Amino acid sequence: MxxxxxxxxxxxxxxxxxxxxxxxxxxxxxxxxxxxxxxxxxxxxxxxxxxxxxxxxxxxxxxxxxxxxxxxxxxxxxxxxTRKRSPDDMQRLLDFAMENCTDKAVRRWLGLNAESEIFSKLVEMFQVLKEEMDKEEDKNHSDDVDITFVAHGVITDTMMPASCLLPLPTVSDVVLYSPWNCNLEAEAAYGVATGKIKLSHRRFCCSPGCRTPGKKHRLKNVPDNWNSMRAAGNLNIPNIIVSPLKIPEDGKWKGIEVLKVKQQKPGRTRIIIPFILPSTDPKERISLPVVTLALSLVLMFSRFQATLHLAVCLGKGDKVMNLDEEALKQQYACTIDYTGMASTERMLASTLQAIRSSIKNMFSRNSSLESQGSAHVRLSKAFKAAFR
Missing domain, CATH: 1.10.287 (Helix Hairpins)
Known part of the structure; x- marks a missing residue:
């Protein structure tokens, strides 16, 4: 059961x-x-x-x-x-989560790659998220919620089934936005986090350190959809490694952000989680399936089911590694080295218009619109600091 x-x-x-x-x-x-x-x-x-x-x-x-x-x-x-857990408590949490994975391949992979102390810290981070969501219980919100996870990221040449990112049914899908071997530029990451980016907004360009002409970074066959891990099923994908964001001195990241995005369905909320673990080494590298397992476990004790949107770079962790680029092109798309995905001026224009509208509303009686406007302004600055 x-x-x-x-x-x-x-x-x-x-x-x-x-x-x-x-x-x-x-x-x-x-x-x-x-x-x-x-x-x-x-x-x-x-x-x-x-x-x-x-x-x-x-x-x-x-x-x-x-x-x-x-x-x-x-x-x-x-x-x-509980905030303070013994090593045995940490291991019991991890064991319980893995026992509830129905996919044997996922259980096997997590058994080899998950570490109880890091898992415990991730659970604590997502518990804060759940507490924020519990505050919304008395409001007319959908059971489905969109969560954007913002972190530094790279891919490795170790492959795994895409289903490893969906260990429990409480996370219904994980959506990737940039192609494989492609970095995510600041404005595009902001568009992913706020739900403003559209397929027509994608623009491929050189990343820092590139010596290849810009035209060669353009994809010939650009997918007409974002990369859904639920749709990928058991197809192999590179292991995605994430690491915490640096906590900015100016405090642009104020923890979890809850945005009422106009493009969302009525009652559906988008929550932004910057990957910041103060008690963890900023150089800590964590496999993404461990992150989704921790989120799935916490959501088991709520009424919510989440779609996780990933605002991270998917470039190679080591430029000399060998990727099966043809297989990745069949799964979704793969770019040449030092490629970045930015956004067109159309998305930036719509974002600026939304910010201007929010500023106008600052002088109205609607305080929620005022706070949303200031949140968008603060977040756009935070993404520039995090992805530069």
Missing amino acids: GAKVAGKAVGRVGAGVVGLVFSVPELVINCSDVNKCDSEASVNLRKNATDMRKAADQMEKELLQIRKIFQRLVEVRCQIE
Whole structure:
């Protein structure tokens, strides 16, 4: 039984079922002793009573098993909500998350690549997210939420199934925006985070250190969709390694940002999570499937299901590594070295227009619009600082 299903079922196991467990044995005893005779009816009745006793014993075992599941769910939830965890608590969190992965290949990969202390820190970061989401519970929000994860990133020549990024059903999809071996420029990253970027806004250019003419960075066959990991299924992709953003001295990153983006469906919220772990070495390199596993675990104890949008660079971690570029082109697209994906002036123009509108609204009575406008201005500066 899945943990989330069990969680929903806990309210349904009430006094009626428990009463049934206690009343059935008594009924069985009465039926077994009926008349103490050997008539055909009494023999059949005693046989039925024996069958009922076996069924009652089996039901009791199943209820005890359900009880153990509920007890473990309570323990895991307490461990998630606790800031100070022992090494054993950290390992139990990781073990529980991996046990709930239905894909054997994902479990095997995570078993070799996940580390309990880093996983624990990621859980703590996403728990802060959940607490922010819990504040919205009384509002008319959809159960589906868009989360943008902003971090530094590279790809390696180690391949893995795309399904490793979707270990639990609470994360329904992971969406990548730049092609493989392509960096994400600041304005494009801002467009991804805010949901403003469109396919027509893509512009490919040279990244710092490039000695190749700019025209050669243009893709001949540009995909007409973003790169969905759910659609990729079990196709192999490069392992994506993320590392924390540097905490800027000017405080442009103010933790989790919640934006009401106009392009979103009514009631749907976009949440921006800058990957900042103060207690972690800024040079820490973490495999993305470990990040999505931590997010999935935390969301198991909420009503939300997330689509994760990735605002990271997907360039090579080492320029001399060998990538199967043809396979990556078949999966989505792959660029030459030192290619960056920026945005066209059209996206920047629409963004500036949104900011100007927000500034005008600062003088109105709508304080939420004012805060959203200032958030967009602050975030655009933050992306320039993080991706330069």
